[in-house]
Amino acid sequence: MTSGESVTVHASDRKRPHRLAAILRSQMRNIAPFLTLICLFAFFSAASPSFATLDNLGNILTQISVTGIIAVGLTFVILCAEIDLSIAAIANVTGIAVAYFTLQESYVNIANVPMPGWAAILLALALCALLGLVNAFGLTVIGIPSFIMTLAMMQIAAGISALLVRGQIAYKVPPLVSTLGSTSIGGIPWIVIVAALMLLGGHLVLTYTRFGRYVYMVGGNREAAEYSGLNVKLILGSVMVISAVCAGIGGMLGVAHFGSAQQNEFDTYLLDSIAAVVVGGTSLFGGRGGIGNTIVGLFVLGVLNNGLDHVNIDSFLKILIRGLILLAALIINVYAQRLRERTAE
Amino acid sequence: MPSGHQPILELNDITKTFGGVEALRGVDFALSPGEIHGLVGENGAGKSTLMKIIAGVHADFSGRLKLDGRETRFRSVRDAHAAGIAMVHQELSVAPDLSVAENVFLGNQPTNRLGFVQWRRMAREAGEQLKRFGIDVDPMSRLGDLPIGLQQLIEIARVLFSGARIIILDEPTSALSPPEVERLFATLKRLREEGTSIVFISHFIEDILRVSDVVTVFRNGRKVAEAKAAETSKSALIEAMIGKGREALEETYTHDIMLPSPAEKPVVLNASGLSLARSLRDVSFDVRAGEVLGIYGFMGCGQLELARILFGKLRPDQGTLAVAGNQKTFRSTADARRAGIAFVPESRRDMLFHQEPVYKNISISVLDRISSLLLKPSREREIATRQVDQLRIRPAAVELDLGMLSGGNQQKVALAKWLSYPPRLLVLCEPTRGMDVGAKNDVIHIVRDLGAKGLAIIVLSTEPETVLSLADRVLVLKRGAVVREFSNERISKDRLLEAA
Ligand SMILES: Nc1ncnc2c1ncn2[C@@H]1O[C@H](COP(=O)(O)OP(=O)(O)OP(=O)(O)O)[C@@H](O)[C@H]1O
Ligand SMILES: [Mg+2]
Numbered sequence: 049m050t051s052g053e054s055v056t057v058h059a060s061d062r063k064r065p066h067r068l069a070a071i072l073r074s075q076m077r078n079i080a081p082f083l084t085l086i087c088l089f090a091f092f093s094a095a096s097p098s099f100a101t102l103d104n105l106g107n108i109l110t111q112i113s114v115t116g117i118i119a120v121g122l123t124f125v126i127l128c129a130e131i132d133l134s135i136a137a138i139a140n141v142t143g144i145a146v147a148y149f150t151l152q153e154s155y156v157n158i159a160n161v162p163m164p165g166w167a168a169i170l171l172a173l174a175l176c177a178l179l180g181l182v183n184a185f186g187l188t189v190i191g192i193p194s195f196i197m198t199l200a201m202m203q204i205a206a207g208i209s210a211l212l213v214r215g216q217i218a219y220k221v222p223p224l225v226s227t228l229g230s231t232s233i234g235g236i237p238w239i240v241i242v243a244a245l246m247l248l249g250g251h252l253v254l255t256y257t258r259f260g261r262y263v264y265m266v267g268g269n270r271e272a273a274e275y276s277g278l279n280v281k282l283i284l285g286s287v288m289v290i291s292a293v294c295a296g297i298g299g300m301l302g303v304a305h306f307g308s309a310q311q312n313e314f315d316t317y318l319l320d321s322i323a324a325v326v327v328g329g330t331s332l333f334g335g336r337g338g339i340g341n342t343i344v345g346l347f348v349l350g351v352l353n354n355g356l357d358h359v360n361i362d363s364f365l366k367i368l369i370r371g372l373i374l375l376a377a378l379i380i381n382v383y384a385q386r387l388r389e390r391t392a393e
Numbered sequence: 394m395p396s397g398h399q400p401i402l403e404l405n406d407i408t409k410t411f412g413g414v415e416a417l418r419g420v421d422f423a424l425s426p427g428e429i430h431g432l433v434g435e436n437g438a439g440k441s442t443l444m445k446i447i448a449g450v451h452a453d454f455s456g457r458l459k460l461d462g463r464e465t466r467f468r469s470v471r472d473a474h475a476a477g478i479a480m481v482h483q484e485l486s487v488a489p490d491l492s493v494a495e496n497v498f499l500g501n502q503p504t505n506r507l508g509f510v511q512w513r514r515m516a517r518e519a520g521e522q523l524k525r526f527g528i529d530v531d532p533m534s535r536l537g538d539l540p541i542g543l544q545q546l547i548e549i550a551r552v553l554f555s556g557a558r559i560i561i562l563d564e565p566t567s568a569l570s571p572p573e574v575e576r577l578f579a580t581l582k583r584l585r586e587e588g589t590s591i592v593f594i595s596h597f598i599e600d601i602l603r604v605s606d607v608v609t610v611f612r613n614g615r616k617v618a619e620a621k622a623a624e625t626s627k628s629a630l631i632e633a634m635i636g637k638g639r640e641a642l643e644e645t646y647t648h649d650i651m652l653p654s655p656a657e658k659p660v661v662l663n664a665s666g667l668s669l670a671r672s673l674r675d676v677s678f679d680v681r682a683g684e685v686l687g688i689y690g691f692m693g694c695g696q697l698e699l700a701r702i703l704f705g706k707l708r709p710d711q712g713t714l715a716v717a718g719n720q721k722t723f724r725s726t727a728d729a730r731r732a733g734i735a736f737v738p739e740s741r742r743d744m745l746f747h748q749e750p751v752y753k754n755i756s757i758s759v760l761d762r763i764s765s766l767l768l769k770p771s772r773e774r775e776i777a778t779r780q781v782d783q784l785r786i787r788p789a790a791v792e793l794d795l796g797m798l799s800g801g802n803q804q805k806v807a808l809a810k811w812l813s814y815p816p817r818l819l820v821l822c823e824p825t826r827g828m829d830v831g832a833k834n835d836v837i838h839i840v841r842d843l844g845a846k847g848l849a850i851i852v853l854s855t856e857p858e859t860v861l862s863l864a865d866r867v868l869v870l871k872r873g874a875v876v877r878e879f880s881n882e883r884i885s886k887d888r889l890l891e892a893a
Contacts, residue, residue, distance in 0.1 A: 256767055258760050264749075265757055271743045274706065276758045276810065277730030335748065 121294030129334025139299030165222030180292025229304020267334025434611030436801025449473030489537025687864025733817030
């Protein structure tokens with residue numbers, strides 16, 4: 049059409065407040081978690097002199113590392129509008145497996161199969177990848193909703209763990225794992241470095257690679273992704289495997305970090321990882337958010353858990369407080385989604 | 394303005410901006426009781442925006458709105474609804490997971506004293522209401538399972554029978570075939586006799602002239618003309634819409650046109666004996682390189698299913714597909730695309746990423762061509778910009794979220810995403826749905842050019858004009874079977890309708 053311009057786009061002259069409001073509204077999902085973090089930080093700094101110290105910051109970083117490693121993979125899954133409830137159980141079984149294939153002290157009463165360190169690590173990784181593949185198969189080929197499929201996997205992984213350790217505790221892991229899990233370099237714990245690298249890696253993949261784009265698109269509108277000729281099943285399957293492998297790495301390092309491998313060691317990590325991803329602002333409906341959000345979410349959780357230990361309140365009340373703050377974050381998550389949809393309407 | 398009556402609804406000096414983008418500027422609009430008011434204008438001219446203001450969707454605008462002579466302001470859709478205003482949106486806004494009956498009663502299901510929904514009663518009343526409108530469907534079936542045209546009809550029926558006194562229809566006929574359109578017009582005229590006021594938006598100027606009393610033309614967010622339908626003409630309206638010299642754009646196809654004789658080019662796709670449950674029976678055809686094959690049929694004739702089989706979204710119960718002579722079984726849409734097939738479905742909701750910028754919507758289907766591992770955003774933008782220019786997508790800003798484009802412009806994006814790396818076979822469902830006359834014409838040229846470059850193209854449509862303007866050869870589909878083939882012979886709208 050010769051007179052094609054259907055609208056006049058004014059340069060940012062008098063319409064600025066409007067546009068700012070629109071940007072603020074559409075960025076709500078990123079801003080709200082960050083504000084939460086700042087508020088929590090300010091609160092605990094004021095409430096306790098021992099909170100805002102360099103030492104304690106180091107503690108917080110260490111405390112969120114295992115969750116951070118697991119949350120990398122989970123971010124991929126949630127971005128695709130799926131869920132993985134088996135991450136903690138897979139972390140656990142991978143940690144146990146790596147110990148199972150390592151020579152234990154004679155007083156440990158486990159029928160383990162000692163192997164060289166590298167073989168133990170590879171076998172453990174293969175195990176978690178395999179469990180992830182089973183998740184992927186159930187979700188994409190059979191068509192079981194991820195919520196149910198990974199719930200079953202949670203039991204399966206717990207079952208394998210139980211069979212391997214039979215109620216016992218193993219202590220030894222391969223040297224590489226124990227170095228990364230429980231030692232420091234130049235005052236920085238290796239586990240923090242690993243977590244940071246994995247988060248960085250996840251961010252790079254999601255932001256700069258074709259696969260990352262596909263993850264966002266599949267999460268944004270699965271039907272449209274399919275009509276664009278994307279192999280949706282392949283992408284969904286891949287994120288389930290990525291999630292399981294991240295969980296497995298978290299589990300191995302976690303076992304080294306805790307100093308022991310046993311049943312039910314990671315149970316709290318399921319909720320913590322999901323909370324970190326969602327509190328950070330990644331949409332439960334898929335397609336929005338990312339590793340940056342997960343990092344903020346991890347810090348919110350870390351500051352909250354650590355800070356509550358620094359102030360003097362009933363330790364039973366703490367559990368409730370954590371729950372309430374998580375609920376608030378979830379409400380913001382859903383609300384942000386609505387706001388955004390309204391802006392786009 | 395039809396004389397005498399005081400307008401039931403009057404808008405003065407309406408201006409509406411989205412962020413920094415002005416969608417309407419100083420628009421006046423008046424609607425009289427018992428009037429059918431046609432609204433025309435280019436894609437993005439602001440028609441839907443004005444109607445959404447009336448229906449309470451956009452509460453944030455400047456200007457005055459008077460209902461029955463009294464100034465009011467609707468803060469929500471609910472407000473407008475309470476004042477007797479109901480709207481059928483351009484984009485289907487049904488709830489696909491609910492039943493037909495629930496959709497018909499959306500928001501005011503009949504309940505008993507305890508507040509429980511009276512299912513039996515709801516189903517019966519919904520069924521009766523739909524039947525009055527000529528729709529025969531099980532009220533308890535899931536709406537999303539029905540063909541999109543039927544969903545649109547059900548949504549229209551819901552609004553028409555909601556008892557509203559002002560009814561707004563934003564491109565209601567885009568997914569309907571001629572018989573349903575006739576039925577809709579008859580119903581509109583009856584409602585008008587009963588005193589209902591109706592606003593009717595369409596890109597089919599002839600329909601507008603036939604059914605409305607008054608026509609208003611929009612252009613660039615402004616009202617540029619208003620005339621009694623009896624006193625204006627198609628060419629005058631088109632000129633007001635898009636300027637001089639393009640009046641001849643819209644062909645009417647009432648006279649015969651001659652289809653060319655098929656060229657001896659290689660067969661790109663061969664379908665043989667395709668059958669699918671109750672939708673398709675033994676459908677066979679060939680498409681050759683450089684040929685545009687039109688597949689025409691009324692709503693529900695099985696063309697949507699056929700198109701989805703060609704793109705690997707549905708698996709046929711029987712029958713085979715061969716691409717360039719090789720037998721293929723598509724397990725997924727990715728398989729079909731790898732075989733060189735591209736697909737534009739009829740529903741924008743299903744095929745675009747509304748929360749992503751335009752350039753990502755366009756580049757999504759060519760990403761694997763331009764990048765192996767890492768994305769190349771500048772290349773993506775470049776490709777998108779070229780398509781935005783070629784298809785004249787407005788506003789021409791590739792960073793804008795897709796959801797902010799007008800309906801017709803979204804449709805152009807859906808086509809644009811396949812054009813950077815033309816495939817071997819292009820399957821287009823309703824390629825010009827929702828486009829203004831100028832844009833339709835552009836698309837016709839683009840598709841014909843692609844054909845001339847050797848692409849095989851299949852166009853499926855329920856609009857005779859779309860098929861006639863594009864196709865070299867036409868198949869007519871009826872109740873899932875091919876009933877007639879037009880090839881190398883004379884064809885016209887009437888002959889086509891007769892065959893269907
Ligand atoms: N939610 C929104 N955010 C930003 N811009 C919008 C929004 N909705 C509409 N616009 C812009 O307002 C202008 C008018 O759009 P509108 O939908 O009213 O056009 P239309 O006349 O209905 O066109 P069509 O025939 O394509 O449906 C367009 O330029 C569009 O991009
Ligand atoms: Mg519109």
